[in-house]
Amino acid sequence: MASLKKIHSLGNPAMILSIESSCDDSSLALTSLETCELLFARKISQDLAHTRFGGVVPEIASRLHAQNLPLLLEQLKNFLIDFSAQRTPNNKENPFAPIKAIAVTNRPGLSVTLSEGVCMANALALSLNIPLLYLNHLKGHIYSLFIGQMQAKIGKGLGILLVSGGHTQLLLMRDFSHIALISQSLDDSFGESFDKVAKMLSLGYPGGGIVESFARKYDGTLLPLPLPLKHDKGLNFSFSGLKNAVRLEIQKYAKSTDKNLNQQEKIQSNQPKSIEDKAFIAQICASFQSAACAHLLDKTRKFFARFGEKFEYFGVVGGASANLTLRAHIESLCKEFGKTPLYAPLEFCSDNAAMMGRLGIEALKHALKNAPKSPAERTAGFSPLSDAIYPKSLPEDFIKEYFIS
Ligand code: KG4
Ligand code: ZN
Numbered sequence: 001m002a003s004l005k006k007i008h009s010l011g012n013p014a015m016i017l018s019i020e021s022s023c024d025d026s027s028l029a030l031t032s033l034e035t036c037e038l039l040f041a042r043k044i045s046q047d048l049a050h051t052r053f054g055g056v057v058p059e060i061a062s063r064l065h066a067q068n069l070p071l072l073l074e075q076l077k078n079f080l081i082d083f084s085a086q087r088t089p090n091n092k093e094n095p096f097a098p099i100k101a102i103a104v105t106n107r108p109g110l111s112v113t114l115s116e117g118v119c120m121a122n123a124l125a126l127s128l129n130i131p132l133l134y135l136n137h138l139k140g141h142i143y144s145l146f147i148g149q150m151q152a153k154i155g156k157g158l159g160i161l162l163v164s165g166g167h168t169q170l171l172l173m174r175d176f177s178h179i180a181l182i183s184q185s186l187d188d189s190f191g192e193s194f195d196k197v198a199k200m201l202s203l204g205y206p207g208g209g210i211v212e213s214f215a216r217k218y219d220g221t222l223l224p225l226p227l228p229l230k231h232d233k234g235l236n237f238s239f240s241g242l243k244n245a246v247r248l249e250i251q252k253y254a255k256s257t258d259k260n261l262n263q264q265e266k267i268q269s270n271q272p273k274s275i276e277d278k279a280f281i282a283q284i285c286a287s288f289q290s291a292a293c294a295h296l297l298d299k300t301r302k303f304f305a306r307f308g309e310k311f312e313y314f315g316v317v318g319g320a321s322a323n324l325t326l327r328a329h330i331e332s333l334c335k336e337f338g339k340t341p342l343y344a345p346l347e348f349c350s351d352n353a354a355m356m357g358r359l360g361i362e363a364l365k366h367a368l369k370n371a372p373k374s375p376a377e378r379t380a381g382f383s384p385l386s387d388a389i390y391p392k393s394l395p396e397d398f399i400k401e402y403f404i405s
């Protein structure tokens with residue numbers, strides 16, 4: 001197998017620079033190509049800018065990436081100058097010289113935000129004359145499990161529950177290029193349903209952490225919410241019915257308490273203006289979280305029963321994998337089936353460039369192993385400006401790229 005050790009620079013470790021801008025987090029990272037050590041990781045989130053809209057506004061997100069990515073690049077450059085000064089004091093080389101490849105997310109995501117990261121990646125790759133890798137964000141979430149580790153712990157197989165703001169999927173992975181999509185949500189994703197519940201209660205964005213913290217404070221009776229797709233033997237998910245059941249509970253509560261609304265306003269009002277009762281908010285958050293996790297568990301248990309012999313590790317990834325109730329459920333499911341659970345550190349569950357860097361190393365190894373022999377062919381696959389930005393989220397693209405073994 002071709003070795004990344006060949007790509008080295010004098011004195012400083014060879015690094016991969018990774019860039020993530022698929023939604024509302026601008027993030028850059030530097031990872032050692034040889035040891036996978038994470039050397040630099042920064043991100044600027046945009047939660048405050050989107051919170052009053054209860055979700056990400058693409059145009060605002062794009063403009064903020066245009067401001068924030070250069071700020072991060074400046075910080076990265078200063079890091080490289082200090083890093084190099086400490087290790088090789090007389091080294092006068094370009095501070096970016098240790099960077100030997102660039103990895104950037106180009107799909108799936110918001111096209112107007114992806115393009116900000118892709119433009120920066122192209123400019124840097126052209127000026128430094130180094131390979132540029134276009135990477136899949138979802139696959140990046142999978143590799144968040146292995147940040148800082150030289151070996152990706154896949155064993156005889158890795159089962160994956162991917163729970164982010166855009167996707168809810170069960171996957172089976174055999175190795176870098178064999179990932180089978182087993183099932184996914186038919187409508188809203190798990191994380192998105194938390195965002196929408198938070199929006200209904202005017203709690204802000206992103207809703208996941210907020211809803212979870214309200215739920216954690218509650219230990220009373222739960223409202224009876226439906227378990228989605230209870231009688232369906234398949235493994236797909238659905239969260240829109242549950243979301244609507246929450247909406248109805250909120251409306252019921254608002255109508256029973258808001259004495260100031262006149263009859264006409266009551267008819268017009270589909271949503272309560274604002275719910276002040278913290279006890280009710282905690283109860284609805286706890287009831288929703290319990291039902292949403294029960295649904296995930298119901299389908300994941302079926303996945304274990306059907307595909308259990310194909311994997312020994314089970315990873316939970318994506319922004320919503322930070323949910324501690326979900327982790328506790330997965331923990332006991334894994335114990336029951338004799339599987340080893342894997343999670344990313346909490347700081348790398350939501351979108352970040354470190355996971356794209358870890359994936360980038362694997363992609364580079366893979367590309368070197370399968371490298372065409374002629375130099376012209378060899379550079380073609382890596383050439384900047386050679387690939388398109390994929391619009392929005394394209395599940396078919398994900399299915400096409402990874403195939404069922
Ligand atoms: O992976 P991610 O950062 O972005 C996408 O790729 O979409 O995931 C963000 C999603 C948001 O919907 C957010 O509300 C959700 O992850 N999330 C959570 C929690 N923390 C973040 N959902 C449930 N519980 C949490 N603790
Ligand atoms: Zn994500």
